[in-house]
Amino acid sequence: xxxxxxxxxxxxxxxxxRAMEVFWAQGYDGTSMSNLIAAMNxxxxxxxxxxxxxxxxxxxxxxxxxxxxxxxxxxxxxxxxSTRAAIETMLRxxxxxxxxxxKPRGCLIVLGALHADDGNEVMRRELQVHRAESLTMLLQRLxxxxxxxxxxxxxxxxxxxxxxxxVQQGMSIQARDGATRxxxxxxxxxxxxxxxxxxxxxxxxxxx
Amino acid sequence: xxxxxxxxxxxxxxxxxRAMEVFWAQGYDGTSMSNLIAAMNxxxxxxxxxxxxxxxxxxxxxxxxxxxxxxxxxxxxxxxxSTRAAIETMLRxxxxxxxxxxKPRGCLIVLGALHADDGNEVMRRELQVHRAESLTMLLQRLxxxxxxxxxxxxxxxxxxxxxxxxVQQGMSIQARDGATRxxxxxxxxxxxxxxxxxxxxxxxxxxx
DNA sequence: TCATTTATGTGTCAAGCGATACAGAATATA
DNA sequence: TATATTCTGTATCGCTTGACACATAAATGA
Numbered sequence: 001x002x003x004x005x006x007x008x009x010x011x012x013x014x015x016x017x018r019a020m021e022v023f024w025a026q027g028y029d030g031t032s033m034s035n036l037i038a039a040m041n042x043x044x045x046x047x048x049x050x051x052x053x054x055x056x057x058x059x060x061x062x063x064x065x066x067x068x069x070x071x072x073x074x075x076x077x078x079x080x081x082s083t084r085a086a087i088e089t090m091l092r093x094x095x096x097x098x099x100x101x102x103k104p105r106g107c108l109i110v111l112g113a114l115h116a117d118d119g120n121e122v123m124r125r126e127l128q129v130h131r132a133e134s135l136t137m138l139l140q141r142l143x144x145x146x147x148x149x150x151x152x153x154x155x156x157x158x159x160x161x162x163x164x165x166x167v168q169q170g171m172s173i174q175a176r177d178g179a180t181r182x183x184x185x186x187x188x189x190x191x192x193x194x195x196x197x198x199x200x201x202x203x204x205x206x207x208x
Numbered sequence: 209x210x211x212x213x214x215x216x217x218x219x220x221x222x223x224x225x226r227a228m229e230v231f232w233a234q235g236y237d238g239t240s241m242s243n244l245i246a247a248m249n250x251x252x253x254x255x256x257x258x259x260x261x262x263x264x265x266x267x268x269x270x271x272x273x274x275x276x277x278x279x280x281x282x283x284x285x286x287x288x289x290s291t292r293a294a295i296e297t298m299l300r301x302x303x304x305x306x307x308x309x310x311k312p313r314g315c316l317i318v319l320g321a322l323h324a325d326d327g328n329e330v331m332r333r334e335l336q337v338h339r340a341e342s343l344t345m346l347l348q349r350l351x352x353x354x355x356x357x358x359x360x361x362x363x364x365x366x367x368x369x370x371x372x373x374x375v376q377q378g379m380s381i382q383a384r385d386g387a388t389r390x391x392x393x394x395x396x397x398x399x400x401x402x403x404x405x406x407x408x409x410x411x412x413x414x415x416x
Numbered sequence: 417t418c419a420t421t422t423a424t425g426t427g428t429c430a431a432g433c434g435a436t437a438c439a440g441a442a443t444a445t446a
Numbered sequence: 447t448a449t450a451t452t453c454t455g456t457a458t459c460g461c462t463t464g465a466c467a468c469a470t471a472a473a474t475g476a
Contacts, residue, residue, distance in 0.1 A: 212420075213421040213422025213423070214421080214422050214423040214424075216424095250424095251424070251425060253423085253425075254422070254424065254425085257424090351435065
């Protein structure tokens with residue numbers, strides 16, 4: 001029993017990529033079905049048949065973003081030789097991803113649904129969960145460094161992880177405002193400049 | 209020749225404050241006239257008579273925000289005894305402002321209109337200008353430190369100013385995601401931990 | 417007292433929103 | 447070839463959006 005009925009006349013994966021870019025550039029609320037119809041070059045009944053709803057389409061777009069763009073940040077982080085290099089790589093690859101020519105600037109997951117207006121509380125919370133996962137993964141990387149003896153046990157690693165995630169998220173806004181790749185890399189360098197001081201925190205929580 | 213005609217039956221300043229809080233919480237696009245009518249407790253013809261349009265109302269709301277909430281950050285920065293204290297104060301006051309109980313979290317100017325959907329390009333650009341001004345003011349404070357001999361002439365002060373603004377903007381997103389005031393203050397501490405290293409940058413741009 | 421001026425509440429406008437009903441077209445199975 | 451199945455384009459649904467027309471209410475000035 002193979003495929004029944006009239007075959008789909010458009011490339012579902014390609015259409016999803018287009019949708020992802022529109023959501024990425026304009027956010028969930030800022031993207032209308034008209035925008036999607038134009039970008040995907042697919043009429044709305046076919047979009048609904050293939051993806052279910054605007055909400056479901058956004059969910060798939062976010063999943064695709066995490067696999068592709070977001071995945072490059074993560075994999076770069078996990079293959080780094082040291083904890084410090086992992087953080088540095090995360091920030092530097094983020095700077096590059098957020099300023100790719102021909103692509104929307106900044107991060108879809110950070111900028112996609114920040115406000116809780118009337119109907120989009122669900123999507124906002126889902127992106128919030130994804131953002132929280134980024135923190136968790138960075139924190140796990142730090143704790144691995146501690147477990148392996150690379151890093152001391154004293155510092156507030158959660159605070160440090162939060163700091164670097166905050167810098168990364170701020171870079172999304174900077175990218176949206178037109179910051180160059182070079183400028184974002186300089187921001188990453190500045191953040192890394194804090195590392196040595198942060199790692200050598202004393203018991204009382206103050207820098208040496 | 210005093211006031212002619214029927215007097216206004218609502219407090220314009222109070223209604224503007226209410227509007228500001230709605231825009232602050234939901235953004236420009238995310239806020240509908242229905243939301244404003246409900247929050248301000250004023251019917252739409254009266255809103256249009258008093259403020260002109262949704263766009264003009266948002267403009268006034270942003271101006272009010274800058275005078276009040278934003279003003280507290282700036283004045284704290286200008287009265288600081290040293291450049292380092294100015295930056296530290298800016299970040300710490302930001303952490304406090306972004307987590308005031310009973311108020312929307314994060315910064316109206318940072319979060320108010322990030323996307324360029326169909327009709328709001330004008331407001332996005334205006335907020336962008338305001339954000340650029342924040343960078344300019346911080347940079348001027350740094351250059352003052354250099355001029356007064358407090359700081360050396362070598363470091364890329366624009367990059368350093370951009371770094372601290374990036375942290376501040378990232379804090380808006382963190383605040384939106386529910387970060388506690390304590391957590392944001394810890395982020396500020398981490399950012400400040402970078403200061404000494406940044407100030408002592410060598411000619412070649414690498415840390416000592 | 418009465419014209420003038422300004423603000424108010426009711427009701428509504430055209431346009432756009434997300435989502436579908438429907439009939440026809442294109443495939444697989446029987 | 448006949449039938450069942452699935453996708454396509456047209457056209458439109460009910461609803462919300464930002465904005466405003468209109469008649470009325472409440473003030474001042476002559």
